[in-house]
Amino acid sequence: MNRSRNIRSVLPRELEDLLLRNGHPAYRVRQILHWLYARRVDTWEAMRNLPESVLRILRENYEIRPSCTAAGQAIRAEDESWKWLWQLADGDYVESVLISAHPGRTGEVARRKTLCVSTQVGCAYGCVFCASGLDGFKRNLTADEIVGQVLAAETQLLAPDSENRSERRIQNLVFMGMGEPLANYDNLLPALTILNADWGGGIGARRITISTCGLVPGIRRLVQEPHQFRLAISLHGPTDEIRERIMPVNRRYPLKDLIEACDEYVSGTGRLITLEYILIANVNDDPALIRPLGQIALRLRAKVNLIPYNRVKGLDWRRPPENRQERFVRELEALGVSATLRREKGHDIDAACGQLRRFVKRSAHPVSTNAAP
Ligand code: SAH
Numbered sequence: 001m002n003r004s005r006n007i008r009s010v011l012p013r014e015l016e017d018l019l020l021r022n023g024h025p026a027y028r029v030r031q032i033l034h035w036l037y038a039r040r041v042d043t044w045e046a047m048r049n050l051p052e053s054v055l056r057i058l059r060e061n062y063e064i065r066p067s068c069t070a071a072g073q074a075i076r077a078e079d080e081s082w083k084w085l086w087q088l089a090d091g092d093y094v095e096s097v098l099i100s101a102h103p104g105r106t107g108e109v110a111r112r113k114t115l116c117v118s119t120q121v122g123c124a125y126g127c128v129f130c131a132s133g134l135d136g137f138k139r140n141l142t143a144d145e146i147v148g149q150v151l152a153a154e155t156q157l158l159a160p161d162s163e164n165r166s167e168r169r170i171q172n173l174v175f176m177g178m179g180e181p182l183a184n185y186d187n188l189l190p191a192l193t194i195l196n197a198d199w200g201g202g203i204g205a206r207r208i209t210i211s212t213c214g215l216v217p218g219i220r221r222l223v224q225e226p227h228q229f230r231l232a233i234s235l236h237g238p239t240d241e242i243r244e245r246i247m248p249v250n251r252r253y254p255l256k257d258l259i260e261a262c263d264e265y266v267s268g269t270g271r272l273i274t275l276e277y278i279l280i281a282n283v284n285d286d287p288a289l290i291r292p293l294g295q296i297a298l299r300l301r302a303k304v305n306l307i308p309y310n311r312v313k314g315l316d317w318r319r320p321p322e323n324r325q326e327r328f329v330r331e332l333e334a335l336g337v338s339a340t341l342r343r344e345k346g347h348d349i350d351a352a353c354g355q356l357r358r359f360v361k362r363s364a365h366p367v368s369t370n371a372a373p
Contacts, residue, residue, distance in 0.1 A: 006144035007062035008036060008151075011190055012199070022057050032058070033199040040151060042066055065089070067148030074098075074156060084153060088145055092138060094118040094178055096149045098157075098170070113157075114172035117149050119188055120179025125213050127234075127247045129280060131312045132178045140184040146191035149177075150201055172207045176232075181210050182218025192229060205229050211276065216253040219261040223268040231265060232274040232305070233258070237284050238292035246283060255296075262300050275302045279328065280309045285320040290328055294335035304332055304339040 015029045028050065035047040044055050044064055058064075068086035071093060075083045082098040097116040123130070124137035150170060157169040173195060175181040181188050192208060195201035205228035212218060213234045222231060237243035243250040253261075262273055275297055279285050297304050306328050308319040319325070325341055332339035 004061060004063050006067055006142065007032075007058065007064050008067065008144035008147050008194070009142050009187075009190060010062065011193060018057065018061060019054065024054055024057075028054055030199070036064075037151075037194075037200045040155065066152060067142070067144045068094070068152040070152065070156060082153075084149075084156065086149060086152060088121070088141075092121045094121055094141065094145070094149070096153055096177055098153060112172065113170050114174055115150055115153050115170045116174050116177050117146060118177030118179050119146060119175055119181040119184045123179050124183065125180050125247070125249050127213060127236075127249075129246060129278065129283075129309065129312070129315065129317045131315075134312075134314070140187055141179070143187045143191040143194065146187060147194050147201070150195055150203075168202055171203065172209075173203055174209045174211065174232075176209075176211045180213055180215065182212045182215040182222075185218055185221060189225070192227065196227060196229075209274070213247060213249050214253050214258045215249070216257050216261045219258075219265055223265050228271065230271065230274070232276050233262060233302075234278075235275045235293075235296070236278050236280075238289050238296055242284050242289065246280070259296060259299070262302070266300055266302075273300060273302045275300070275304045276307060277304055277328075278307045278309050279320050279325050281318045281320040281324075283317065285324055285328070287324075287327060287331065290331045291335070294332050294337045297332070297337045297339075298335065304337055306332075306339060306341045308341070 012029050012033060015032060016026050019028050020026060031049055032047065035041050035050075039046070041047065042065060044059055047055065050058075068088060071085045071087040077083070080100040083095060084098075085093055085095050087093055095118060099114045099116065100112070118141065120140050121138035122136055123133040126133045150173065154169045175188070188210070192205075192210075193200075195203050196205050196208060209230040209232050210222070211232040211234060219231070222229070234247075235243075236246060237250075238255075240250060240255050243255060250258075265271070265273060275293075277284070277293065293304065296302075306325065308325055309317055311318065329339045329341045
């Protein structure tokens with residue numbers, strides 16, 4: 001199958017080169033971007049102010065179609081989280097989870113919304129606790145498939161009869177869905193550029209967080225980028241021994257190298273990072289680990305996000321009891337580390353990465369169809 005590229009993977013500079021080479025004025029690019037990201041049309045014909053000669057060039061070079069279509073309706077959690085399973089053009093599935101920052105009380109509309117976005121189909125890194133890697137790695141998402149999750153989620157959040165397709169519903173993005181974002185750097189960066197641009201998604205760079213299991217070369221590449229994207233490191237263990245047991249990537253990039261790259265990131269960009277630490281009972285929740293964890297955080301001036309483990313069907317890992325979770329926050333704070341215990345989001349909809357896709361792949365039945373937003 002030799003598809004042409006989806007136009008929502010393409011940056012304006014390339015469009016401009018193409019149009020100029022064919023004798024068309026550069027301002028056509030602005031018009032095209034407006035149709036793609038403000039009006040969000042999915043056919044060439046809908047771009048009504050473009051002459052046929054321009055449309056012909058676009059048609060010859062690109063495809064226009066939604067990159068993600070909802071497979072069933074969104075699944076809704078009690079806490080106002082939403083989860084979508086998207087089907088891609090080749091039949092693969094990825095998922096996005098929408099988290100409301102201030103879960104509204106009954107009947108109240110929650111304000112800030114964060115979408116958790118996937119970057120790959122499957123994952124190659126095999127963290128032992130994570131559902132995404134259980135079936136291995138399938139492929140990288142293209143830039144338009146990354147952008148498409150956000151556009152499709154926003155469309156789903158609009159009332160079905162809404163005329164105003166350009167209204168923005170999602171204010172924050174976290175790349176904590178399926179896959180390892182920094183292993184798909186060459187598609188991730190154009191997608192982030194589109195999602196961040198005023199003409200595109202309009203989501204501020206400081207409201208976009210890239211999460212990595214610790215790919216040192218990718219972290220170093222990020223230091224060179226002009227954008228102000230945020231970086232989160234999935235640490236999950238403060239010693240090589242613990243990290244290696246649960247995250248095979250630590251063999252390739254041991255803690256010393258990872259921390260050095262983080263140091264370079266912090267000094268090179270002037271931006272602080274967040275350390276993610278899932279708490280898994282009897283694996284990384286020994287209070288003796290609080291001090292080494294705190295030392296890493298203090299050295300990097302990083303905030304620590306503690307996340308009680310979300311159970312994954314088929315895996316035996318569990319979260320520690322609440323008093324043990326709270327001891328981590330308390331004692332980290334006593335060391336002078338800024339730490340938060342993440343409030344539960346989406347636990348009842350299997351919001352941990354990769355879980356919904358696995359459920360659908362394994363089940364003969366379609367996704368359950370709860371009410372739409
Ligand atoms: N590959 C990237 C991003 C995807 S995972 C990374 O590793 O950061 C996003 C976060 O969810 C990671 O911190 C990951 O370790 C965590 N995670 C995976 N499975 C989880 C589970 N069952 N419960 C809680 N967090 C989980």
